[in-house]
Amino acid sequence: MESKNQFEELRQIILADDREENKERNERLLAKIDALEKQLNDPDEFVKVLHNSKDQVVDMLGPHVGKLIRKFIRTEVERISEDINKKSKAIFSFDFLKRKKKESANGHLEQVFIIHKDSGLVIGEYGNEDTLEPDLIASMLTAIKSFVQTAFGDGDSDLESLEYGDYAILLFNFEQFYFALITQGIITKEMKSLYFDQCLELADDSIGSMSFKEIDDELTSTVNEHIQQTFFPVKNHERNQ
């Protein structure tokens, strides 16, 4: 028992200086951590501090954790600081803000065309807003499709979409006709898949059995109604109210 007390006294004497030194280190470390915490609200400043202070952070922690971990900490501090740097740049970049704005605008269907594949004549068309010249648009779209298919196609492939700014035209091809869906905003894969299913449904149930030998206003009027019921049922409901 006595020897144990003596040993404790001896330990106190020998380590007194070390304890004092460690206490000071700990205080400095806590002060640094406090300063870093304050900087967290300002990512740019935080990144600067972290970059500039990584050696000090490692030096402060080093005596406590040993050489092997020291190297690990240096690497990790560098990685974290780079990561934060990238994120802070992304958060405040123009592209990021633009992307967020675009994502926030829900993608939706503006207009649906069913176009005779060979002649480019409009079989049916319906949309949220009246297009000035659906006939000219359908013919020009057909010409562009022919051009792309001839210039770049291998015979089996076909043009699937056209994009301009916030708008896209999705094209779904069938035997005698093709669908051209004019969309605005971001269209997810799920939405595209749903649109395709709707096209399939319309083609199988109503349009596919029709004859397009002569495309007249009676035919287009019937097809327009089918398009409206399939793709714009909400609007149909609103109109009935």
Place this chain on the structure above:
Amino acid sequence: MREISKKIVLLGNESVGKTSLIKQYVHSIFSEEYLSTIGINISKKSVVTGEKTYKLLIWDVAGDLMNEKLYDAYLRGTHAFLLVFDATREETYQAIINEKEVLNDYFPDVPKLIIGNKMDLLENGEVAFDASYDLLTSAKTGQHVENAFFDLTKRIDDGQG
């Protein structure tokens, strides 16, 4: 009145006046010039015959379009051809006759109307070389241009090849 849509293709060498015919006598046009990359312009014209209105979508194919496959692709689904030559240049007539022979093979039942444009430049109103055509027109004065579209529409209506 019943309205029927039809695709018309306008063919002819460069500078025979196809675009001039279109510019002044159609109801709406996609662009005033050929879309240079794809070599085509499209316009719309309505023609009334009897109890029917025909909505003609006119595909004006560039005279110097060299790509044969593309040329074929543009002709698919055509309901009538308007073949235009320059009534003052024999070579443009020969080109249109050759074209008509080829079209007769691929589109035997599709109406084809041959018109000689620039009749305002003819002396005594007569073509100076042997030529067989349906109409002479002048895009400049407008003479017979409406007739050309009407005749073509009548042929579609009558089902004449």
